[in-house]
Amino acid sequence: MKRNVLIFSLILSVAINIGVFGSAGYRWFKSRGEEPRHRADVHSPMSAFCKKLGLSREQIREMESLREVLEPKIEEIKKELKEKRVLLINHLKESEPDREKINIELSEIESLQTDLQKIVIGHMLQEKKILSPEQQEIFFSIILKRLCPEAKHQGGDFFPLIKEREEECAHEYK
Numbered sequence: 001m002k003r004n005v006l007i008f009s010l011i012l013s014v015a016i017n018i019g020v021f022g023s024a025g026y027r028w029f030k031s032r033g034e035e036p037r038h039r040a041d042v043h044s045p046m047s048a049f050c051k052k053l054g055l056s057r058e059q060i061r062e063m064e065s066l067r068e069v070l071e072p073k074i075e076e077i078k079k080e081l082k083e084k085r086v087l088l089i090n091h092l093k094e095s096e097p098d099r100e101k102i103n104i105e106l107s108e109i110e111s112l113q114t115d116l117q118k119i120v121i122g123h124m125l126q127e128k129k130i131l132s133p134e135q136q137e138i139f140f141s142i143i144l145k146r147l148c149p150e151a152k153h154q155g156g157d158f159f160p161l162i163k164e165r166e167e168e169c170a171h172e173y174k
Contacts, residue, residue, distance in 0.1 A: 011092065011102070018085070018113065022078065025120070028146065029067075029074060052142065053135045062130045070123045077116045084109045 050060055088105040091097055124143075128136055 011088070011106075018081075018109070022081065024146075025116075026074075026078070029071070049142070053131065053138055055135070059130050063127060066123060066126050066130075070119070073119050074116065077112055077119070081109060081112050081116075084112065 053059075055063070084105055088102065088109065091101045091105060128139070131139055
């Protein structure tokens, strides 16, 4: 009995973590896509991102073009992940859960998450080609800051170029 509770807790924990990361990733991608439609809105997340990177109009257009290709791929995988998670929960709810079915669902979820990560990495590498070396450093610093917020508290300044760019932007928009 204790083993079943432990396994259920582990699976539930994994599902919650997946949901949190999926939600964070979705919000990040969604906020990145708002810039061209809200360019005049100085407070939009994409506008701030573009300012920090110092993107030209051409770079913004290229990134928007990449994003338009990325979004349908991401949405399809997210839809499949949701379906697999529902199946997993349904298997867990059964009075006598079938371990084999649970393991199959977990493997399929893991595979979809890997596919999603590969697509995102491919997208980031395409975006990197659009950016200058200085912009690339800022770009990856922003990503590191979002994925590892605790890094800024570990001593040392991991994000010097972001701070410099924020100061420049503050002067430009006063």
